[in-house]
Amino acid sequence: MDAQPSPDLTTPHGRTIGPYAPVRRLGEGGMGIVYLARDPDGREVALKVMRPELASLEEFRARFRKEAEAAKRVARFCTAPLLDAGLDGDRHYLVTEYVDGPDLSAVVDARGPLTGSNLDALAVGVATALAAVHEAGVVHRDLKPSNILLSPLGPRVIDFGVAQLADTLAERTGTVIGTPAYMSPEQARGETVSSAADVFAWGCVVAYAATGRPPFGGGAAPEVLYRVAHHVPNLAGLDERLRPLVERALDKDPARRPTAQRLLERLLGREEVAVEAATRIVSDIWATSEAPARTTRRSARRPDRSADRRAGAADPSGTRRWAPVAAAGGALAVIAAVLLVVLHPFGGGETEPKGPLGARDAKISGSSLHATVDAVRRRGTSVSVQLTVTVTGKGSRWWPRDLFGDQLSGAALVDPPGGAKFAPAQKDGGCLCSTVPAQWLGEGDVLPLYATYTGVPEGLEQIGVDVPGFGLFSDVPIATE
Structure with missing residues (x-):
């Protein structure tokens, strides 16, 4: 059980912690207590005071300064930057920029999944933050929806100066630090964690933002971690613009995942894109209109005690103040359209098909399989x-790769009149198609796949879809956007 905070920290008014004057307590978590505070110039900051029992650990004290200095080197792009770290008596504290906005989990809980330009901006913004964090030599280790704040200027990633410090607590107690639904397979197995774990978490976060659920489900931690390590993610409902990158980010093998910088380049469709430029794009397509103060369904159900996951905003009345995000108009729509073309190479209308366009059963390597063209x-x-x-x-x-290989490159479109075949389009040395997971699937497991083809004559209203192992799905209608 967490130790109770000392009385002077519970009611901090009238005293300072270092040069910072606490204004009110925002929350409490496993690492410490977070206050809205003011710096000597009167600016609002988020002040995180570490728990005394952590500060008493020699390992924690040795790591604190090293990790805090590394976190302060992170560029201020789509992050809540670490501004200061210090010691006041026996209290270690961290100071970050105060971000006025709700976390992603609260917004999805209250309003449902993000769509359109908001989803695009979130994917780019979080990738930008990770690129900045990794460039400074820092690994976040605990990226999750509650560590992403939706400010009026766009998404901001927080707590990258805290996550690695949590290792000290994990080493002392033998507990796993992190949120199972957003942990990488190597974290679940207790292996060495690198920046690739943050990329895996990015894939989980984007899938959650787009569908309203984590891709490996919920439940008891051991069950979730087993699914993370062994199961295919459930990406049903994920916007096809983002599916290929999310699938690559969720590869079980960290060596096969793209870097955060590579994610950013693929999302924006340009090489060597600077994180500063990406931040401007995100800010431009992120609306700044503000809604009346209201309490989300999350806060109505239970108090939020997880200070480690937010330096978030509350107004003096105790209700959360937050801005709805929406696509911008005018010139900003041009930027949004650029993102749409790059992120949406596969088409996609607003309405989903009401049922499969074709279905076939097959027995492959002794396994009974059912395939549908959706x-x-x-x-x-x-x-x-x-x-x-x-x-x-x-x-x-x-084992899906016995049939498809590592990508769905063998699936072809067939032009019925002439018998011409179209293979999936190529880009960056690979096909514009699904990466096939390198793992066993069992009864009831579902494997969603996609492929994109170019040069298909516009006059065709129907097409054949030739799927390895299942044969030809004939006369499949083509929907036009």
Whole structure:
């Protein structure tokens, strides 16, 4: 059980911690207590005071200064930067920029998943923050929706100066530090963690923001960690603009995941994009209109005690003040359109198909499988195809790469009149198609797949979809955006 805070920290008014004057307490978590405070110039900051029992650990004291100095080197791009770290008597504290906005989990809980330009901006903003964090030699280790604040200027990642300090507590207590639904497979296995773990968490966060649920589900920590390490993520409902990058980010092998910088380049469709430029794009497409103060459903259900996950905003009445995010208009719509073209190479309308366009069963390597063609969409001469393969046989175990290889490059479109075949389009040495997971699937597991094709004649209203192992799905209608 966490130790109770000392009385003078519970009611901090009238005293300072270092040069900072606490104004009110924002929350409390496993690492310490967070206050809204003012610096000597009167500016608002978030002041995190570490728990005395942590400060008494020699390992913590030795790591505190090293990690705090590293965190202060992080550039101020899509982050709540660490401004200061110090010692007041026996109290260690960290000071970060105060971000006025709710966390992502509160917004999704209250209003549902993000869509359109808001989702695009979130994906770019968090990737930008990770690129800045990693460039400074820091690994966040605990990226999750509650550590992403939605400010009027865009998403801001917080607590990258705290997550590594939590290792001291983990080493002393033997507990796992992190949120299971957003931990990487190597974290779940207790292996060495690198910046690739943050990229995996990015994939989980974007999937959550787009669908309203973490891709590996919820429940008891051991069950979630097992799914993280061994199961295919559930990405049903994820916008097809982001699916390919999310799938690559969620690869079980950290060596196969893109870096945060590479994520940023793929999202913006340009090489060597600077994080400063990416931050400007995010800010430009992120609306700043503000809604009346209100309490979210999350706060109505239970008090939020997790100070470590937020230096978030509350007004003096205790209700959360937050700005809804929406796509900007006018010139900003041009920037949003650029993001849309880069992030949405597969087409995609606003309405999902009401049912599969074709279905086939097959027995492959002793496993019973069911495949459906879920959507075929056109934008100009580009056509995207969405497929789903479900393991249906009782007790079946299936290794998808035996059939597809490491990518869905063998799936082809067939022009019925002339018999011409179209292979998935190529980009950056690989196909614009799903990366096939390197793991076993069992009964009931679902494998969503996609592939994108270019140069398909615009006059075609139907197409054949040739799927390895399942054969030709004939006369599949093509939906035009």
